[in-house]
Amino acid sequence: MSTPDASASEDCMYTSADGTSPTPAATEPAAGKQEMTIVTNLGTITATIDTAGAPCTAGSFTHLAKDGYFDGQQCHRLVIDGIWVLQCGDPDARAAIEAGTPEMAGAGSPGYSYGEENLPVEAAGNYPAGTIAMANAGPGTTGSQFFIVYKDTQLPADYTILGQVTAGLDIVEQVAAAGAMQVAPAGM
Template sequence: MTSTRERQRAAARARLEREMAERSAKARKRRQTQAIVGAAAILVLVVAGTVWLATSLGGDDDDNKQQTASTEGFSQCTYNEAPKEGRPAQIKDVGLPPNQQANKGTQTLTLETNLGPIVAKLDRTKVPCTAGSFTHLASKGFFDNTKCHRLVTEGIKVLQCGDPSATGAGWRQTDGTGGPSYGMAEENLPTDKRPPYPEGVIAMANAGQGTTGSQFFIVYGDSQLDPNYTVLGTVTSGMDLVKQVGAAGDDKAYAQQAGGGHPKKEVTITKLTMSDIEG
């Protein structure tokens, strides 16, 4: 009797131990499976995160490249508009040029005059803002049918043009004071050149620092001017016409002020054009 019960108890313990062992084995398998699945999930997340990061950074690089490309080759220019209230009548308002101007390539400036064409070459790398202003003004017909209002034959040799008030029959008393409704800073000052303004140079007139507008002068003989005026470009053809005007002399109308006077051989700009940017 006793031995039978002991055998039964032993068999029960054995079954229990087998069940416990099976449960333990199943639990280990579940843990292993969960660990594998968890590791795989983490790996997927890591890979996905890496791909996203690489894509994002790559996209930023592309954006940066595009942004650089959109600004590369351009200069930020400042055109200071004069207050509208109290503007003198000789100021001609044709709006402002774009602030971003190309600073690469060259342009051809052509003055169609009553004496024939005068052509000059402008280097955009040196005068992006001034060339941009000229392009804007030319597109508005700002210079068309205006007279070159001043000639200087003593001390310096220059023919000055670009005043929209020097128009019509005869000369106005306001000659030399007209311009656009904005001014700009000087560019390409010839501080290292001797002479600063040799024959053939076209430079911008001003009434002091930061007042460059539309008036310009063509140098028809080496002139000892202080290097305070933007060198716009160089005449490539038509200098013989300017020299003819210089040889004819002036009427000394500005002798007591800035010097010189109206050229006796009148020069009328029928049209000023600026070519597309080349190069």
């Protein structure tokens, strides 16, 4: 993540999951845009982050990236029907997959959560191809998990739009073309 423009600021409320887990700063830069680079085993994805529109989310990403939080993580969810997204950002996904319990991938968090911001309108294609948005399990549960939209997708307007891929969307499309790993239902 590039250095944010601190010419404006926003108060953010990050809620520690256990009351002791560290959280980002309570006041975050809220101006301009940042550049984000995602280095994958298939190549590099770059994106422009809307720091002005999603200052708390950008602040969280900056905080986590500086700590190396995303280093070595594995994307854990690919949706190839109805919506077109690749979901990443679960710190426990790789361990779950390597342990043979891929159904557990997607439950991890950075130890804190925060509310949604920069939501789109309810409309067809409200998450266009290249959008980077935040996954959540309901209002106020946003953490570190994000998804990259690789085809225009319509979703409920419940997911913070963090930014837009500027290069490397073809890498996500390549992953989608390879398909998703099949997970057997529990007990099989």
